[in-house]
Amino acid sequence: MVFAKDEVDYSLYLVTDSTMLPEGTTLYSQVENALENGVSLVQLREKNVDTKKFIEEAIEIQKLCKKFEVPLIINDRIDVALAIDADGVHVGQDDMPIPMVRKLVGPDKIIGWSVGYTHEVEQLAQWGPDYVDYIGIGMVFPTNTKKNAKKSPMGPRGVARILDALENNNVDWCRTVAIGGLHPDNISRVLYQCNSLSGQRSIDGISVVSDIMAAKDAGAATKNLRDILDKGYYSFVNLQLSIKTIYDLDFSSHTKRFLEQVAKNRPLVQHITNKVHQNFGANVTLAIGSSPIMSEIKEEANDLAHIPHAALLVNTGSVAPLEVVKTAIQAYNDVKRPIVFDPVGYSATTTRIVLNDTLLASGQFTCIKGNTGEILSLAGFSGKMRGVDAHEGDFDKNLLAQATREVAFRFRTIAVCTGELDFIADGTLGGTYSLSDGTKDRVLKDLPCVVVSNGPIPLMGDITASGCSLGSTIASLLGGANSDENPFELVVAAVELYKEAGRLASLSSEGSGSFHVQLIDKLYNCFRSNPRTWAPKVETL
Numbered sequence: 001m002v003f004a005k006d007e008v009d010y011s012l013y014l015v016t017d018s019t020m021l022p023e024g025t026t027l028y029s030q031v032e033n034a035l036e037n038g039v040s041l042v043q044l045r046e047k048n049v050d051t052k053k054f055i056e057e058a059i060e061i062q063k064l065c066k067k068f069e070v071p072l073i074i075n076d077r078i079d080v081a082l083a084i085d086a087d088g089v090h091v092g093q094d095d096m097p098i099p100m101v102r103k104l105v106g107p108d109k110i111i112g113w114s115v116g117y118t119h120e121v122e123q124l125a126q127w128g129p130d131y132v133d134y135i136g137i138g139m140v141f142p143t144n145t146k147k148n149a150k151k152s153p154m155g156p157r158g159v160a161r162i163l164d165a166l167e168n169n170n171v172d173w174c175r176t177v178a179i180g181g182l183h184p185d186n187i188s189r190v191l192y193q194c195n196s197l198s199g200q201r202s203i204d205g206i207s208v209v210s211d212i213m214a215a216k217d218a219g220a221a222t223k224n225l226r227d228i229l230d231k232g233y234y235s236f237v238n239l240q241l242s243i244k245t246i247y248d249l250d251f252s253s254h255t256k257r258f259l260e261q262v263a264k265n266r267p268l269v270q271h272i273t274n275k276v277h278q279n280f281g282a283n284v285t286l287a288i289g290s291s292p293i294m295s296e297i298k299e300e301a302n303d304l305a306h307i308p309h310a311a312l313l314v315n316t317g318s319v320a321p322l323e324v325v326k327t328a329i330q331a332y333n334d335v336k337r338p339i340v341f342d343p344v345g346y347s348a349t350t351t352r353i354v355l356n357d358t359l360l361a362s363g364q365f366t367c368i369k370g371n372t373g374e375i376l377s378l379a380g381f382s383g384k385m386r387g388v389d390a391h392e393g394d395f396d397k398n399l400l401a402q403a404t405r406e407v408a409f410r411f412r413t414i415a416v417c418t419g420e421l422d423f424i425a426d427g428t429l430g431g432t433y434s435l436s437d438g439t440k441d442r443v444l445k446d447l448p449c450v451v452v453s454n455g456p457i458p459l460m461g462d463i464t465a466s467g468c469s470l471g472s473t474i475a476s477l478l479g480g481a482n483s484d485e486n487p488f489e490l491v492v493a494a495v496e497l498y499k500e501a502g503r504l505a506s507l508s509s510e511g512s513g514s515f516h517v518q519l520i521d522k523l524y525n526c527f528r529s530n531p532r533t534w535a536p537k538v539e540t541l
């Protein structure tokens, strides 16, 4: 049987490995259990076996695949693929060049190629539609399965960039699977975040080796992955994610309700943050009615995350060891508690870019908050001029709104861009994801985005940790909220509250010293004065 190429289901692609089989299992039994539970494509990958043995295995596995009407792909060995008339081959960058492979296997066979860089997509585009049918994009996360791997983990954002490259090079014929360290605890995030910026493309599937091949119960492992793939919804935080495009943002009533919830639920806000912010952030958190804990103890994160209404603030200005931060992010994601991420100094140095990119790839954040420079860099705008027709004000405003929406869309988060104007965009799309067809019905310009303007508060820039402490405020409202509240509304209210407190503080202080104190006072009093008297200007973009 020859599979029509456009009918191949790439959703759950098993790549075999007979060097990691648990006691009492065989290559055949693992593949059979996987096929029975939803694997949609199989690749026989053997790095160190003699050709005779490989052929015997291939014939055996081919019979199994035919029984389940699933195509069989052979890794690397074109000769073996031809010998058994397999449905296709997969080659890596160091294997036989693609044009030769196509010449040998003919036009009907499936050809897969390992891709890790955008220049490889450009090569793919040059060959055109008759060569590569799908690409394995990896590695997404660290993996021990691929020995001497020369590539470093690219994270979901790296996969999304390859999807962008496919679009930018008009490669619409090629399907995509993500591969590398994929397991039940991270594929929801991969499916959720791996979209091209245009929303036209998401990955067509995921590919796993050890999650199934090393599983004692390969059937159960497969079913677990299958269920997540078919779910189409990632509930990463126990708040009410929404797919709304326009919110009725009634600052005074929302903020009053949110602060009442903070007072009632007294959220624990764990700060992993820089030394300068720790003291002021703790005081801001207390002023609002939450209870701060500045903890960088790896073993503690899981206990803290389980405390009701806990929230995590990660501010990468800190020098906390990477493993401590990653453990905390994983712990709060596991219990669906909100995490606010503040990529301090993003783009200032390569070290900070690598550190922040590693952490951004390690979890799902409810909110990513940065200043103008950080958000522009995260969106990849830094230094890129976008036309000069608009005058300074609008130019910044449109650019910043665009950058904030791009960060929100790329990381599926509530993105906050702070500055003279504060921009907030909701890229969560209600937690929904789907294979292959991206977010077609929702694109960047549809994302809810507001700008909070309260007039300049110059003193904000003259005190330490003013931006960092907005993170404490956002984490407090997200942490204190009841589960039926919407994170976008909570974040907008937190920004308005903080901005309004800053404005009031600047009216009643004569310098940065008293401003520091006044800011705490105004936040502290926000419970007591009637927010209705506050009127920050919120404009929906």
Ligand SMILES: Cc1nc(C(=O)O)sc1CCOP(=O)(O)O
Pocket: 015, 114, 115, 136, 137, 138, 139, 140, 142, 143, 144, 145, 146, 151, 179, 180, 181, 182, 207, 208, 209, 210, 211
């Ligand atoms: C076969 C392979 N190729 C990769 C690439 O990055 O191209 S990573 C990989 C191994 C993936 O194994 P596991 O699912 O056990 O992490």
Ligand SMILES: C=C1C=NC(C(F)(F)F)=NC1=N
Pocket: 013, 015, 043, 045, 075, 090, 092, 112, 113, 114, 115, 135, 136, 137, 138, 177, 178, 179, 207
């Ligand atoms: C190195 C590889 C990379 N990707 C893939 C797949 F996911 F199948 F595309 N298979 C491989 N053997």
Ligand SMILES: [Mg+2]
Pocket: 076, 091, 092, 093, 095
């Ligand atoms: Mg190879």
